Amino acid sequence: MESIRRTKIADLLKQPAIDTTVNVKGWVRSKRGNKNVNFIALNDGSSIKNVQVVVDVENFDAELLKKITTGACLSVVGKLVASQGAGQSVEIQASDIELYGEANPDEYPLQKKGHSMEFLREIAHLRLRTNTFGAVMRIRHNMAIAIHRYFHEHGFYYFNTPIITASDAEGAGEMFQVTTLDLARTGADGDVAYDKDFFGKKTNLTVSGQLEGELGATALGAIYTFGPTFRAENSNTPRHLAEFWMIEPEVAFIDKDDLMDLEEDFIKYCVQWALDNCMDDLEFLNKMIDTTLLDTLHSVVKEDFVRLPYTEGVKILEEAQAKGHKFEFPVTGWGMDLASEHERFLVEEYFKRPVIMTDYPSEIKAFYMKKNADGKTMQGTDVLFPRIGEIIGGSVREESYEKLTNEIKARGMELDTYKWYLDTRKFGSCPHGGFGLGFERLILFVTGMQNIRDVIPFPRTPKNAEF
Amino acid sequence: MESIRRTKIADLLKQPAIDTTVNVKGWVRSKRGNKNVNFIALNDGSSIKNVQVVVDVENFDAELLKKITTGACLSVVGKLVASQGAGQSVEIQASDIELYGEANPDEYPLQKKGHSMEFLREIAHLRLRTNTFGAVMRIRHNMAIAIHRYFHEHGFYYFNTPIITASDAEGAGEMFQVTTLDLARTGADGDVAYDKDFFGKKTNLTVSGQLEGELGATALGAIYTFGPTFRAENSNTPRHLAEFWMIEPEVAFIDKDDLMDLEEDFIKYCVQWALDNCMDDLEFLNKMIDTTLLDTLHSVVKEDFVRLPYTEGVKILEEAQAKGHKFEFPVTGWGMDLASEHERFLVEEYFKRPVIMTDYPSEIKAFYMKKNADGKTMQGTDVLFPRIGEIIGGSVREESYEKLTNEIKARGMELDTYKWYLDTRKFGSCPHGGFGLGFERLILFVTGMQNIRDVIPFPRTPKNAEF
Numbered sequence: 001m002e003s004i005r006r007t008k009i010a011d012l013l014k015q016p017a018i019d020t021t022v023n024v025k026g027w028v029r030s031k032r033g034n035k036n037v038n039f040i041a042l043n044d045g046s047s048i049k050n051v052q053v054v055v056d057v058e059n060f061d062a063e064l065l066k067k068i069t070t071g072a073c074l075s076v077v078g079k080l081v082a083s084q085g086a087g088q089s090v091e092i093q094a095s096d097i098e099l100y101g102e103a104n105p106d107e108y109p110l111q112k113k114g115h116s117m118e119f120l121r122e123i124a125h126l127r128l129r130t131n132t133f134g135a136v137m138r139i140r141h142n143m144a145i146a147i148h149r150y151f152h153e154h155g156f157y158y159f160n161t162p163i164i165t166a167s168d169a170e171g172a173g174e175m176f177q178v179t180t181l182d183l184a185r186t187g188a189d190g191d192v193a194y195d196k197d198f199f200g201k202k203t204n205l206t207v208s209g210q211l212e213g214e215l216g217a218t219a220l221g222a223i224y225t226f227g228p229t230f231r232a233e234n235s236n237t238p239r240h241l242a243e244f245w246m247i248e249p250e251v252a253f254i255d256k257d258d259l260m261d262l263e264e265d266f267i268k269y270c271v272q273w274a275l276d277n278c279m280d281d282l283e284f285l286n287k288m289i290d291t292t293l294l295d296t297l298h299s300v301v302k303e304d305f306v307r308l309p310y311t312e313g314v315k316i317l318e319e320a321q322a323k324g325h326k327f328e329f330p331v332t333g334w335g336m337d338l339a340s341e342h343e344r345f346l347v348e349e350y351f352k353r354p355v356i357m358t359d360y361p362s363e364i365k366a367f368y369m370k371k372n373a374d375g376k377t378m379q380g381t382d383v384l385f386p387r388i389g390e391i392i393g394g395s396v397r398e399e400s401y402e403k404l405t406n407e408i409k410a411r412g413m414e415l416d417t418y419k420w421y422l423d424t425r426k427f428g429s430c431p432h433g434g435f436g437l438g439f440e441r442l443i444l445f446v447t448g449m450q451n452i453r454d455v456i457p458f459p460r461t462p463k464n465a466e467f
Numbered sequence: 468m469e470s471i472r473r474t475k476i477a478d479l480l481k482q483p484a485i486d487t488t489v490n491v492k493g494w495v496r497s498k499r500g501n502k503n504v505n506f507i508a509l510n511d512g513s514s515i516k517n518v519q520v521v522v523d524v525e526n527f528d529a530e531l532l533k534k535i536t537t538g539a540c541l542s543v544v545g546k547l548v549a550s551q552g553a554g555q556s557v558e559i560q561a562s563d564i565e566l567y568g569e570a571n572p573d574e575y576p577l578q579k580k581g582h583s584m585e586f587l588r589e590i591a592h593l594r595l596r597t598n599t600f601g602a603v604m605r606i607r608h609n610m611a612i613a614i615h616r617y618f619h620e621h622g623f624y625y626f627n628t629p630i631i632t633a634s635d636a637e638g639a640g641e642m643f644q645v646t647t648l649d650l651a652r653t654g655a656d657g658d659v660a661y662d663k664d665f666f667g668k669k670t671n672l673t674v675s676g677q678l679e680g681e682l683g684a685t686a687l688g689a690i691y692t693f694g695p696t697f698r699a700e701n702s703n704t705p706r707h708l709a710e711f712w713m714i715e716p717e718v719a720f721i722d723k724d725d726l727m728d729l730e731e732d733f734i735k736y737c738v739q740w741a742l743d744n745c746m747d748d749l750e751f752l753n754k755m756i757d758t759t760l761l762d763t764l765h766s767v768v769k770e771d772f773v774r775l776p777y778t779e780g781v782k783i784l785e786e787a788q789a790k791g792h793k794f795e796f797p798v799t800g801w802g803m804d805l806a807s808e809h810e811r812f813l814v815e816e817y818f819k820r821p822v823i824m825t826d827y828p829s830e831i832k833a834f835y836m837k838k839n840a841d842g843k844t845m846q847g848t849d850v851l852f853p854r855i856g857e858i859i860g861g862s863v864r865e866e867s868y869e870k871l872t873n874e875i876k877a878r879g880m881e882l883d884t885y886k887w888y889l890d891t892r893k894f895g896s897c898p899h900g901g902f903g904l905g906f907e908r909l910i911l912f913v914t915g916m917q918n919i920r921d922v923i924p925f926p927r928t929p930k931n932a933e934f
Binding site for chain 2: 006008010025026027028044045046071072073075100101102103104107108125126128129133134137138140141144145148152155157158159160161162163164165166167174176177178179180181183184186191192198199200201203205212215216218219220221222227228230232234242243245252253399420421423424425426427428429430431456457458460462463464465466467
C-alpha cells in the first residue's frame, strides 16, 4: 500500500485538493454499482457526510470486493477528482484498498435501512455508527466545548465537586448508595456496620454539586461544575435518566438581574455555537428528526427572553383555563408548582419565546434561595424553553446566616449536616447566585431528539445498565 | 453607595485605569495601618494578587472599620491611583465601603499566618480562600481548558462513558458498589436480591471508561473522556484518591509511533498552556512550594521525550544496580513491573528528560493491548515524568477478534462479559489506540504540590468523605 498520510473525510471535503492522491480510512455505509464499477460510501465519523469511493472492478481482487459490505472498515488510496455523479462534488478513484475489518452481512445488525430508536437503544454500543447518533454525538461534543469556552472567557473556574458524598445536598431526590460492604453479609442482624464501610459512614452519589460549588464561588469568585449527577428515581419517561450530566455555575456578587442576563447570554451562546459549528449535522436532524429544529434554534438566539414573575405567569394560566384551554393538570392558582405543560403553554403559545420565570413561592423551592421582602416569594430565575419546559433552574442564594439557619430549622432539616455550608455565611458572607442546567436537556433541545436516552451514549435507567 | 459596575481585581491590575473611580468586591486578606490610615489587602479569587485599599480613617465609621478583619467580605468604591508604597503599582483610595459579611477573628480559622497542609485539609471548605489553594484551583481549571481545547482542535469528540456500570472494565482495581437496596435488609439469608436492585443486577462505579471509549472511537474516529473514576483501594498515600478524574482519548487508525507523538504533543501543550496562562500562580508556587517548579515545566516542553523499549530500560536499571545504586525495590530483571523509583531513576537521573517506555512484557499489562510479533511484548506507550513517574498509560489495542478472544480465554476471563466490546473487532475492526491520563497527577506535576489530596477540592480517601 502506498504510504500517504491519512486525511479525515471532513477535512477532505472542506478543502478538496483535486487531482492529488489521498488516503482515507473509515467504515462502509453502503456499496452499490454494477459488474464494471462499484461505488462505496465511506464515513470516518468526522462528518455526517460520506466520501464516495469509485472502484474499477477489473483492477481489484473479486474476493476483496465481496468482503466490502456495509460496516466493513477500509483504508483507501486514490486520486481525488471532481465527481461526475449527483450528490457529491468530489470522489476518490481507488487505486489501492486495504480491508481492515469485515462485517458479516448475516450478523452485522446495522444494514442500510431505517431502524427504530428502540432497537438502536438495545445495540447502543453500535448505534454510534449511524448517521443520527453520529450527528447527536458531534453536537453533544460541541455543546460541551461551548460551555467550557463561555465560562473560561467570562472568568469562571471549572470546579470539580465530589461525586461520592455523605451529604444529601438539598434532599433533591432519591439517591444511590455507594458501599464496599459485602451485601450478602450486611443487615443479617438488622444493623449495618458503617464503621467498616470504606468511608466509615453512609455515602451516596451526588444529586447536585451546588452546595459545594458555593464554597468555590465564595473563594474564587465564579465557578462552574460540569459533571455527572444521579437520581435513583423509578421514572421510565423520555425525560429522565438515573445518570446525567449537569452544569452548575455559581457566582459571587451577582444580583437577580445580572443572574438573568447571565442565563440568557449563556444559553444563547451555546445555541449560536451549534448554529456556527454543527450546521451539517443540524441540517440532517432538521430533515430526518424534527423539521422545525433550525427555525426553533434561530428564534431562540434572536428573541429577547420574557422576564415573568411567577404571580403574573399563574394569572395568565388561570385566564387561559377560564377561556377554555384544557390542561392535563388543572391550574389551581397561586402556590401551585408548574408542570411542563404549563411552562410550555407560556413559552410556545402565549409569548412564543423563552421565558425566565422569577419570584416563585418560597414553599415550592429549596431552602437556600433568597426570599424577597414580601416574605412569600424568593428570587428564583428559571429559564423555560420551547419543547423542553424548564431548561435552567436558578436563584439568588440567601446570604444571611441568621435567615438561612432559621429556614433550615423551619423546614425540619438538620443544622449539623449543613455546618460547612453555613460557614460560607458565617465568615465573609457575600451576595451570590447561580443556576443548574441539565446537559442532556440542552442536547435534546439542540438536536430535536425526542427521548433523553438517545442523547447520551449509554443511558442508565431502571433495570438498564448495559455496556 | 455609588452605583459603579464592579471590576474584577485581575482585570483592574492588568489594565489599571488610573484616576478613575472603581468598584471592587472581595475578601480581606489582611489589614494593617495606624490611627490615621488603614491598608486593606483585598482579594476576589480572580488572581493571586490582592489590590491595596487605602482607608483614610477619619472619613469612616470606627465601628465599620473594626469589623473589617481577615476574611470579611467588602464592596469598596474609590479612586484608582498609582501607589506610593512598595509591593504594588496601584491602590484604591476608598470613598465608600460596604461590609457584606464579617469574619469574627475569634472563630475564623484562616487568620493571616502559615497553616499546615494537614490542617487545611480538615477545613477543605475554607482552604480555597488561601493563596496556595486559589493558585492550585486556577491552574486546575486552566489544565481542564487546555485539555478540551487540544482535543477539540485535533478533531476528537468529548464522549461521556458511563459512571455506573455492570462491567468491571479490565479488572483494573477494587470497585465501589452502587445500590438502592436497603443494606439493613440484604443478606439476612446470605443471598442478595439483585433483581430488586435499581438496575436489576449488581452495579459498580467505573474504574475506567476505556472499553466504552473504544466503542466511540470505532464510530466517531477519535474521542476523549474526561470524567470521574473510582478505586476502592485502602491506600493512604500521597498518590492515591478513591475518586479522581481521568482523561482517556481513543483514536481509530493510529499506530504506535503516531500514538507516542500524540502523547508527547498533548502533554507539552498542557504544560505550555500553564506557562502561557498561569504565570502569576506558578511564580507563587515556585516561591512557596517547590523552587524547581518553573525550571521543570520549561524543561519538559523544551526537551524531546526519550523513546525507550522496556527491555532497554531494564538493562539500564540492572547496570545502575550493579554499579551500586540502591533501589528500595531491587531490580529483578526482565519481566518485572517497574516501581515509581525505577521510572524516576530513568527520567531524573539517567536521561534527565521525560521517557516514553514501550513494548512491555504482555503478562504485566492488560488483555486488550496489541502484542508484538515476538509474542512476548506488547505495544504499550507509557509516559514517565520527573517527580511523578508514570503520568500517561497508553497502548495500541489488539484489533484481531481471534487474538483478543484467545487472550481473554487464556487469562481466565469471561468471554460473555465482553461480548459488546468484542463486537468492535467482529464488525469493521480497525487498528486503534489510546491512553489514560490521571488529571490529578497532571495537576501535581504542574503545581509542584506534594500530596494529591491538595490538588482536588474535596478529596475522597479511606474514612474521609467530608463536605
